[in-house]
Amino acid sequence: MASATLLKSSFLPKKSEWGATRQAAAPKPVTVSMVVRAGAYDDELVKTAKTIASPGRGILAMDESNATCGKRLASIGLENTEANRQAYRTLLVTPPGLGQYISGAILFEETLYQSTVDGKKIVDILAEQKIVPGIKVDKGLVPLAGSNNESWCQGLDGLASREAAYYQQGARFAKWRTVVSIPNGPSELAVKEAAWGLARYAAISQDNGLVPIVEPEILLDGEHGIDRTFEVAQKVWAEVFFYMAENNVMFEGILLKPSMVTPGAECKDRATPEQVADYTLKLLHRRIPPAVPGIMFLSGGQSEVEATQNLNAMNQGANPWHVSFSYARALQNTCLKTWGGQAENVKAAQDALLLRAKANSLAQLGKYTSDGEAAEAKEGMFVKNYVY
Amino acid sequence: MSAFVGKYADELIKTAKYIATPGKGILAADESTGTIGKRLASISVENVEPNRQALRELLFTAPGAVQYLSGVILFEETLYQSTAAGTPFVDVLKAGGVVPGIKVDKGTVDIAGTNGETTTQGLDSLGARCAKYYEAGARFAKWRAVLKIGGAGGEPSELAVKQNAEGLARYALICQENGLVPIVEPEILTDGAHDIKTCAAVTERVLAAVYKSLNDHKVLLEGTLLKPNMVTPGSDSPKVGAEVIAEYTVAALRRTVPPAVPGVVFLSGGQSEEEASQNLNAMNKLEVLKPWTLTFSFGRALQQSTIKKWAGKKENVAAAQAAFLARCKANSEATLGKYGGAAAGDAATSESLYVKGYTY
Numbered sequence: 001m002a003s004a005t006l007l008k009s010s011f012l013p014k015k016s017e018w019g020a021t022r023q024a025a026a027p028k029p030v031t032v033s034m035v036v037r038a039g040a041y042d043d044e045l046v047k048t049a050k051t052i053a054s055p056g057r058g059i060l061a062m063d064e065s066n067a068t069c070g071k072r073l074a075s076i077g078l079e080n081t082e083a084n085r086q087a088y089r090t091l092l093v094t095p096p097g098l099g100q101y102i103s104g105a106i107l108f109e110e111t112l113y114q115s116t117v118d119g120k121k122i123v124d125i126l127a128e129q130k131i132v133p134g135i136k137v138d139k140g141l142v143p144l145a146g147s148n149n150e151s152w153c154q155g156l157d158g159l160a161s162r163e164a165a166y167y168q169q170g171a172r173f174a175k176w177r178t179v180v181s182i183p184n185g186p187s188e189l190a191v192k193e194a195a196w197g198l199a200r201y202a203a204i205s206q207d208n209g210l211v212p213i214v215e216p217e218i219l220l221d222g223e224h225g226i227d228r229t230f231e232v233a234q235k236v237w238a239e240v241f242f243y244m245a246e247n248n249v250m251f252e253g254i255l256l257k258p259s260m261v262t263p264g265a266e267c268k269d270r271a272t273p274e275q276v277a278d279y280t281l282k283l284l285h286r287r288i289p290p291a292v293p294g295i296m297f298l299s300g301g302q303s304e305v306e307a308t309q310n311l312n313a314m315n316q317g318a319n320p321w322h323v324s325f326s327y328a329r330a331l332q333n334t335c336l337k338t339w340g341g342q343a344e345n346v347k348a349a350q351d352a353l354l355l356r357a358k359a360n361s362l363a364q365l366g367k368y369t370s371d372g373e374a375a376e377a378k379e380g381m382f383v384k385n386y387v388y
Numbered sequence: 389m390s391a392f393v394g395k396y397a398d399e400l401i402k403t404a405k406y407i408a409t410p411g412k413g414i415l416a417a418d419e420s421t422g423t424i425g426k427r428l429a430s431i432s433v434e435n436v437e438p439n440r441q442a443l444r445e446l447l448f449t450a451p452g453a454v455q456y457l458s459g460v461i462l463f464e465e466t467l468y469q470s471t472a473a474g475t476p477f478v479d480v481l482k483a484g485g486v487v488p489g490i491k492v493d494k495g496t497v498d499i500a501g502t503n504g505e506t507t508t509q510g511l512d513s514l515g516a517r518c519a520k521y522y523e524a525g526a527r528f529a530k531w532r533a534v535l536k537i538g539g540a541g542g543e544p545s546e547l548a549v550k551q552n553a554e555g556l557a558r559y560a561l562i563c564q565e566n567g568l569v570p571i572v573e574p575e576i577l578t579d580g581a582h583d584i585k586t587c588a589a590v591t592e593r594v595l596a597a598v599y600k601s602l603n604d605h606k607v608l609l610e611g612t613l614l615k616p617n618m619v620t621p622g623s624d625s626p627k628v629g630a631e632v633i634a635e636y637t638v639a640a641l642r643r644t645v646p647p648a649v650p651g652v653v654f655l656s657g658g659q660s661e662e663e664a665s666q667n668l669n670a671m672n673k674l675e676v677l678k679p680w681t682l683t684f685s686f687g688r689a690l691q692q693s694t695i696k697k698w699a700g701k702k703e704n705v706a707a708a709q710a711a712f713l714a715r716c717k718a719n720s721e722a723t724l725g726k727y728g729g730a731a732a733g734d735a736a737t738s739e740s741l742y743v744k745g746y747t748y
Contacts, residue, residue, distance in 0.1 A: 227390070230390060231390045234390060234391070234603065238599075238600060238603035238604065241596070241599075241600075242596060242597075242599075242600040245592065245593070245596035245643075245644070246596075251642075251643050252643075282648075284647075285646060285647045285648040286391070286603075286609050286610075286646050286648040287603070287646055288646060288647075289642060289643050289644055289645060289646060290642045290645075290647060290677055290678070290679050291639070291642040291643040320647045320677055320679040
């Protein structure tokens, strides 16, 4: 019998050796060095985070993967080629004076290494615009085994060396987007995994000179009301901060990218900007330590105007952290449509981008008014089961 | 996981905010019978009820002092005591705008299998006791968890941190269910030769665990107060200046305490009266955003000179009360960053109150 053979196996210590083996194996008292974080990039991380979180400014998220960028281009009848992606991204980073309203731009890997048709590096253009280049570093969502049909975010393998290379190329912040789905629970497992993955990514990023943007997106999909979103958001952020603390992440050198607290997209009860602001600020007050310099909200399918109004409502009083935006669709939508892929439309498209950027800049300062907003800008952009 | 909003929610939020009024703080006068006995013994006074009552009456009726106090933590015996003239202490305090509070923990016991680490007892029947105390006039409670920084053992251990954090969270929720604002006190003792950086790292680790537990237990943060240690070098290490203590302490709080918490009411540990005031003052002078009030919840650092001056003698009461007033005023100024320092020649206020292996 197998077990009998195992008992005779030579790898087990002989009885005479037991005492010695046990002593040798006994754990010596460990001097647990209290990890007092003193990373090589600490000062720079704090400075970069503060710069991005400067008054009146926010982030332009333009890190759509090639597949997702393809959808954008398709919506204006363009083929998903590198040349078209290059043309679009060039359009986005070159509007004169964009840096007044935009402090950072999140890039996809291709764009970080791209140049314009004139041979100018995109990262150099951004530097001239006084816009800090950032880089999406996650490798997307995949099914989470053992969960309730939920996802988890991949990307930790080799992350350190990738980020070191991105730093060399000029990136100074990173972004990792994981999701939590309320219709699917969320399960304890999914929340834990989301939070732990973010914490590991944040620690590795800081180790390699990149300010981590921490993004646990609570998806808009669902029929749930705003109270349920509030409940889940409190749970998610409690987990995220605890795991980041366990991973010795330096909070003065991170930025957050939360979803606002709103009803689900299919909930029949809608909320006003004031209600969204109320719930969202309460969430922040209960979960975000003041050491965090900036909270840059994602728009997640809100219309351009909604996203601006909600941000404005949140900035009607003083906050212990910079409360701002990191918008993709809510900054790019009208701009993209205006361009339509035509060279002669570039200026108009850039004006549209500047218009949205300025509106959100004013919203960050609590000074936005929606008079004069075009109807198109009020169009919702929620896509059910949206895949990034 | 929304916070628990029971029938007392509004009152809890209001009380917590009031206790955290800038310019005011807490007198921790909740020494157990055993501990107050040590104080009385130090001035050769017998540990009997009339003497305990006399000391507390001296403190609560000190002319001009209560204006600087927003709360007093009492021991159970004191909650039901009166002045010599027969006025209940809770009424005296309320008349002075001071919220009566009550110590509800039942002391620490060792956690078997650890290197002398402890957990705090007191959860059994806590709800019923809190309800009783609320009826007697108490509106806040206090529960002291204790952790230590060790050497080779790497204390505090994961187990001790978790256990104490969970205990604090259960206590806090039960208090809120029964109308008492919980003061959450995770004290990390100064005993040891560690440097201030180590204390900072441990404090941050402990506070992160405490707030995780409070959040998991759905405690309403707006209706709580935090009573932490200041971040200092160990008692066997060279001292550092108040500004350094202030920087490390405020940094630790900024990294762990959500703005929803209205006030941080520091314990003094074994610091001298003067040290404690100077450190609190330095913290409030720091030009960095602090969304919670930084104030005091001092026991020894408010009472030490007062008790010495009293020495148990009726004829000394006025002088003792004057000493008490001076400390209350000093700490009030410290909460506003306006404290100018002790009067020259007042050696008593600089006396260290550190006791190695101090048990409460």
